[in-house]
Amino acid sequence: xxxxxxxxxxxxxxxxxxxxxxxxxxxxxxxxxxxxxxxxxxxxxxxxxxxxxxxxxxxxxxxxxxxxxxxxxxxxxxxxxxxxxxxxxxxxxxxxxxxxxxxxxxxxxxxxxxxxxxxxxxxxxxxxxxxxxxxxxxxxxxxxxxxxxxxxxxxxxxxxxxxxxxxxxxxxxxxxxxxxxxxxxxxxxxxxxxxxxxxxxxxxxxxxxxxxxxxxxxxxxxxxxxxxxxxxxxxxxxxxxxxxxxxxxxxxxxxxxxxxxxxxxxxxxxxxxxxxxxxxxxxxxxxxxxxxxxxxxxxxxxxxxxxxxxxxxxxxxxxxxxxxxxxxxxxxxxxxxxxxxxxxxxxxxxxxxxxxxxxxxxxxxxxxxxxxxxxxxxxxxxxxxxxxxxxxxxxxxxxxxxxxxxxxxxxxxxxxxxxxxxxxxxxxxxxxxxxxxxxxxxxxxxxxxxxxxxxxxxx
Amino acid sequence: xxxxxxxxxxxxxxxxxxxxxxxxxxxxxxxxxxxxxxxxxxxxxxxxxxxxxxxxxxxxxxxxxxxxxxxxxxxxxxxxxxxxxxxxxxxxxxxxxxxxxxxxxxxxxxxxxxxxxxxxxxxxxxxxxxxxxxxxxxxxxxxxxxxxxxxxxxxxxxxxxxxxxxxxxxxxxxxxxxxxxxxxxxxxxxxxxxxxxxxxxxxxxxxxxxxxxxxxxxxxxxxxxxxxxxxxxxxxxxxxxxxxxxxxxxxxxxxxxxxxxxxxxxxxxxxxxxxxxxxxxxxxxxxxxxxxxxxxxxxxxxxxxxxxxxxxxxxxxxxxxxxxxxxxxxxxxxxxxxxxxxxxxxxxxxxxxxxxxxxxxxxxxxxxxxxxxxxxxxxxxxxxxxxxxxxxxxxxxxxxxxxxxxxxxxxxxxxxxxxxxxxxxxxxxxxxxxxxxxxxxxxxxxxxxxxxxxxxxxxxxxxxxxxxxxxxxxxxxxxxxxxxxxxxxxxxxxxxxxxxxxxxxx
Numbered sequence: 001x002x003x004x005x006x007x008x009x010x011x012x013x014x015x016x017x018x019x020x021x022x023x024x025x026x027x028x029x030x031x032x033x034x035x036x037x038x039x040x041x042x043x044x045x046x047x048x049x050x051x052x053x054x055x056x057x058x059x060x061x062x063x064x065x066x067x068x069x070x071x072x073x074x075x076x077x078x079x080x081x082x083x084x085x086x087x088x089x090x091x092x093x094x095x096x097x098x099x100x101x102x103x104x105x106x107x108x109x110x111x112x113x114x115x116x117x118x119x120x121x122x123x124x125x126x127x128x129x130x131x132x133x134x135x136x137x138x139x140x141x142x143x144x145x146x147x148x149x150x151x152x153x154x155x156x157x158x159x160x161x162x163x164x165x166x167x168x169x170x171x172x173x174x175x176x177x178x179x180x181x182x183x184x185x186x187x188x189x190x191x192x193x194x195x196x197x198x199x200x201x202x203x204x205x206x207x208x209x210x211x212x213x214x215x216x217x218x219x220x221x222x223x224x225x226x227x228x229x230x231x232x233x234x235x236x237x238x239x240x241x242x243x244x245x246x247x248x249x250x251x252x253x254x255x256x257x258x259x260x261x262x263x264x265x266x267x268x269x270x271x272x273x274x275x276x277x278x279x280x281x282x283x284x285x286x287x288x289x290x291x292x293x294x295x296x297x298x299x300x301x302x303x304x305x306x307x308x309x310x311x312x313x314x315x316x317x318x319x320x321x322x323x324x325x326x327x328x329x330x331x332x333x334x335x336x337x338x339x340x341x342x343x344x345x346x347x348x349x350x351x352x353x354x355x356x357x358x359x360x361x362x363x364x365x366x367x368x369x370x371x372x373x374x375x376x377x378x379x380x381x382x383x384x385x386x387x388x389x390x391x392x393x394x395x396x397x398x399x400x401x402x403x404x405x406x407x408x409x410x411x412x413x414x415x416x417x418x419x420x421x422x423x424x425x426x427x428x429x430x431x432x433x434x435x436x437x438x439x440x441x442x443x444x445x446x447x448x449x450x451x452x453x454x455x456x457x458x459x
Numbered sequence: 460x461x462x463x464x465x466x467x468x469x470x471x472x473x474x475x476x477x478x479x480x481x482x483x484x485x486x487x488x489x490x491x492x493x494x495x496x497x498x499x500x501x502x503x504x505x506x507x508x509x510x511x512x513x514x515x516x517x518x519x520x521x522x523x524x525x526x527x528x529x530x531x532x533x534x535x536x537x538x539x540x541x542x543x544x545x546x547x548x549x550x551x552x553x554x555x556x557x558x559x560x561x562x563x564x565x566x567x568x569x570x571x572x573x574x575x576x577x578x579x580x581x582x583x584x585x586x587x588x589x590x591x592x593x594x595x596x597x598x599x600x601x602x603x604x605x606x607x608x609x610x611x612x613x614x615x616x617x618x619x620x621x622x623x624x625x626x627x628x629x630x631x632x633x634x635x636x637x638x639x640x641x642x643x644x645x646x647x648x649x650x651x652x653x654x655x656x657x658x659x660x661x662x663x664x665x666x667x668x669x670x671x672x673x674x675x676x677x678x679x680x681x682x683x684x685x686x687x688x689x690x691x692x693x694x695x696x697x698x699x700x701x702x703x704x705x706x707x708x709x710x711x712x713x714x715x716x717x718x719x720x721x722x723x724x725x726x727x728x729x730x731x732x733x734x735x736x737x738x739x740x741x742x743x744x745x746x747x748x749x750x751x752x753x754x755x756x757x758x759x760x761x762x763x764x765x766x767x768x769x770x771x772x773x774x775x776x777x778x779x780x781x782x783x784x785x786x787x788x789x790x791x792x793x794x795x796x797x798x799x800x801x802x803x804x805x806x807x808x809x810x811x812x813x814x815x816x817x818x819x820x821x822x823x824x825x826x827x828x829x830x831x832x833x834x835x836x837x838x839x840x841x842x843x844x845x846x847x848x849x850x851x852x853x854x855x856x857x858x859x860x861x862x863x864x865x866x867x868x869x870x871x872x873x874x875x876x877x878x879x880x881x882x883x884x885x886x887x888x889x890x891x892x893x894x895x896x897x898x899x900x901x902x903x904x905x906x907x908x909x910x911x912x913x914x915x916x917x918x919x920x921x922x923x924x925x926x927x928x929x930x931x932x933x934x935x936x937x938x939x940x941x942x943x944x945x946x947x948x949x950x951x952x953x954x955x956x957x958x959x960x961x962x963x964x965x
Binding site: 052053055056087095099100102103104105106107108110123124125128147148149151152153154155156158159160161162163165166167168169198201202269271272273304305306310311314315316318321322343373374375377378379380381382384385388389390391392 | 480481482483522523526527530531532533535550551552554555575576578579582583586589590591593594595596597598696699700701703733734735736741744745746747748749750751752764767768785786787788792796834835837838839840841842844845848849850851928929931932933934959960
């Protein structure tokens with residue numbers, strides 16, 4: 001079986017679906033297309049991935065600023081709010097003219113913000129690349145909006161919060177991070193606290209400061225994937241972004257102190273299935289350190305549909321409706337979680353004990369070598385199956401751009417999976433699955449005190 | 460793309476082929492059988508049948524054995540049911556095509572529908588219909604509630620996942636029998652994309668041809684009548700920050716209709732999905748800061764909250780024109796934020812609704828200008844090509860084209876948009892837009908329902924309640940426009956206040 005899988009991997013590395021440029025060597029690894037990078041004198045990274053998508057290109061700008069950078073009191077949610085302001089015009093293109101120009105391009109264009117980054121993306125006609133560069137460079141270098149426009153845009157963010165906050169999941173997500181982190185800015189979610197969202201119209205001066213700090217070439221990477229050449233992309237980057245001035249700002253993020261006892265976050269909600277999440281402090285993402293890769297392997301091997309606990313709790317006993325595990329790749333240490341949706345709230349303690357057993361077992365017993373090999377295959381093929389169009393390819397590379405600054409690290413990240421051993425899994429399980437580093441999060445019709453007592457957690 | 464109608468022993472087989480250099484093989488097996496085939500009293504049977512099939516075993520493997528076998532392949536298969544179509548899609552790397560298909564084949568041809576798998580999937584579906592849809596997204600909740608009223612009395616009315624009582628009545632035997640009667644060789648289309656061997660397709664076609672030979676008896680949809688006036692449903696939830704709004708009235712056209720390209724332009728101009736340049740978005744979100752977005756639709760848009768581009772697999776012969784106004788602030792929310800709004804009884808819902816209807820009236824009577832038409836057409840001719848940017852999307856749109864008797868919807872629309880005239884667009888706007896008769900569903904705050912009902916029923920003016928900080932920032936022209944809109948007469952005939960528990964019962 002093992003030889004068979006190795007043979008399959010070799011075939012995988014030769015995946016077609018694009019025509020690599022004959023003169024551009026491809027780095028060895030999971031990513032099947034050449035990644036061509038250059039850096040302008042002002043620090044702007046420019047990345048091109050030629051891909052056989054006739055007439056189509058994806059144009060991304062990744063800004064390495066997110067809610068992680070919101071260190072000041074009362075400014076939670078600002079990175080996301082600022083993303084909204086980026087659509088409010090310049091001297092050259094008023095808000096209305098920008099909107100009209102965007103419509104004329106006929107692209108799928110939008111932006112989104114998360115803990116560590118803000119991503120602006122457009123997918124459209126490759127022949128419009130020059131116009132895409134012109135529009136994006138203009139607003140990234142020359143954004144200009146009135147105080148009135150600034151105040152008005154805040155209502156849209158409030159609307160975004162309002163639409164999402166009806167969900168009990170959203171309430172739990174917010175509460176979980178607020179409980180697990182006391183010092184680090186991961187304690188607030190990207191959209192920010194409601195009171196800060198309400199106060200946003202009063203923060204005009206701060207918005208100018210924010211733009212001046214972060215919307216600078218050294219924080220940004222331009223990434224183009226599709227029916228393009230690197231020569232053309234680099235020429236356009238120099239033409240439109242060449243005059244952009246490098247900034248000077250750097251932000252120190254206070255790191256989270258070590259957690260010393262189990263914490264508890266609860267949302268009381270009737271008429272909703274009970275939820276149990278076990279959230280352990282995990283590592284920050286790094287390609288130099290395998291820990292995150294090892295936790296990803298554990299997520300899949302120990303909690304996917306293939307796992308023994310899934311078969312027991314979900315398929316056979318039917319006490320759990322959904323079960324999964326995983327960690328978010330974040331710049332600083334984040335959370336690795338096991339998530340369960342239960343059938344009956346009375347089984348909360350039982351389900352927790354079953355999950356605990358799996359985590360304890362990982363600490364002491366080496367995993368089966370065939371299962372480990374299969375998990376590596378699962379992870380690699382899952383990635384290979386998800387990159388068959390410019391937008392998905394650009395999206396997959398954007399992760400490494402904001403996490404490490406280098407999209408080619410995708411190959412190192414997947415090489416790390418290949419190198420994981422049974423001993424690594426025991427080491428990482430012992431390191432991270434520690435009660436003192438755990439935040440238990442629940443949704444249940446019962447009150448917080450009752451649920452915490454059932455789970456034997458001190459409030 | 461090749462379309463072949465192969466004469467087999469007794470039936471012509473519909474196959475859409477999309478050979479291309481791609482390591483991923485995508486196969487879609489689409490049955491013209493959706494939730495409208497659900498028997499009365501067993502609402503949800505078609506979706507449940509398809510869902511159990513993807514979560515059960517076969518005559519050769521249990522569900523868990525299949526999970527074990529597929530794990531290293533990272534192969535996926537899923538089912539998607541809409542009103543008139545159910546599609547099974549599998550995606551597998553070419554390295555594993557034959558190995559995977561051996562398993563999937565046994566599932567498709569000889570599913571076990573094990574009692575244990577049936578009860579699990581049924582229970583999950585029941586909790587979704589009873590609790591999850593009502594609690595997790597007011598927006599999706601409002602859309603499902605609206606459809607159940609707009610299509611009342613037809614087999615389109617119930618949610619595809621079913622009703623509480625309908626699901627309760629479904630047994631494993633129902634699922635087994637429904638699969639045999641409605642997933643047959645006589646109502647199926649095969650779609651395949653990727654670098655697949657010809658021999659594989661021959662095997663697939665032969666296997667699909669061995670499905671039961673029964674002719675599915677899909678009921679007629681029947682007429683979907685225009686409502687009498689504006690009929691409003693207010694669904695109440697305590698302490699709700701927002702009012703989620705969805706509206707609709709039936710229209711007689713679909714993708715195959717002569718007026719469709721013109722209405723694509725009208726719809727895009729008024730309210731293109733998730734686009735900031737459409738009129739409703741500009742008026743309600745961009746200018747007045749009232750919510751996150753405002754859109755219109757001339758056909759169902761699956762999972763619009765999480766998708767920027769349309770999906771495939773939901774072709775419908777009956778459409779409705781919809782307005783989606785994303786949650787606007789309730790009085791409960793506004794009062795908690797701004798002391799100057801401490802006396803208000805209703806939030807922004809009535810005003811937002813009037814703003815949308817007023818704009819639709821304007822476009823109906825004035826139409827688009829030549830510049831607006833040209834720009835919107837240019838946008839659509841580029842944007843619609845993005846619908847098919849992946850092999851899976853290309854295949855899905857080609858297969859949906861078949862449902863409407865078209866060969867390639869995207870290509871045909873591009874050609875028709877190219878020759879479209881402003882006169883045709885404005886004639887379509889005048890013909891299909893109207894504001895007199897429609898259903899409106901609002902998910903709102905419990906304390907807002909009675910005052911909002913009174914305001915709607917009496918056509919009371921609903922001045923926009925801006926906070927001071929927003930009011931100071933807006934130009935006088937906005938207040939002048941608001942003055943006209945706040946008294947816009949709505950033809951409201953009925954307002955019903957309902958609790959979430961009363962919905963999706965039958």
